[in-house]
Amino acid sequence: MPPLLWKVNEIFYSIQGEGRHTGMPAVFLRLAGCTMGCAFCDTKYAFTDGKTMNSLQILVELAQYPCKTVVITGGEPTEQDLPALINTLKSAGHTVHIETNGAKDTDVSKADFVCVSPKKYVAKEMLQKADIIKLVISQQTDLEDLQKYYQYENEKTQIYLQPESNKQENIDLCVKLIKQHPSARLSVQLHKLINIK
Template structure:
């Protein structure tokens, strides 16, 4: 697989925010979000053998793995081989939802983040459907107009509001905090979950 980086940190988003995790960041993405905070992962990366990846993951004293990117499902054959061998880990997968997931059986939680118009990408069909409780949906929100788009999206794909997390867009602490106040109020009104983005607020990986 082509790997961008492997590191130990805390999950910054969603229901597991604050949970220590080893991050496996795969290189390559099929989207080009204009506010992407990991543009380096679009191309930068090195080929690694499965056993070397496992050794690099195991060197940290943590049995929770977050697979991210880039878009990790572009390399799911490699991921399948890895997850078959990696025993005794709980696994979360981050995905933009544009690629069907064939490795659900190895994963405890799928964090699907469909990109709205504010990302600058052309619209795409959701391939990671709310077929089971493993999948939750995270949306990056810039302004009130995004809420209308999210409401239409979840109606179209029959996604329950309890599975949805709204997160403020921003690549700086100040922007995240500025957008959090009104977004929390929108979540209370609409019945969505709010998620902050701890890694940006704390300026950590």
């Protein structure tokens, strides 16, 4: 069997800036490629650029950091063999978090934490698998549309509202929406506020 390969845009050590684990150190493994094409995407640099790596190369690079938590992000991780990557990292003792747009139903059962951030379309199976559903909110957001995501809230799955690009008008809208729906939580992009990667 040929070795498993992934196209990796970058691996870096930082602080999680979004969602439930905001403030937690983590190694970010950013896979290359995403076909969703969101206008506001802040990782367009990851659409095409990347180097091909096998599991050993990825593990060796991860081993240089003192932190065992790895956030697999993108790009869009489900556009490559994500289940095999999760297995590889778990076998090496890592705690694995996933950040996905949830468009493609994918086996993420071995992951420790799954964040689904729906964009133009999303698979309902992925919403059901999510630990958090992170919704990017802007002045263009169809607020009635939010109701359909609120239906997926339960003991496991929590809703986070994240103001697009940390714009004040979007922050104000998120605060208003959370006050109306108090089980939701606010996610600002902390890493941008404190000017780190």
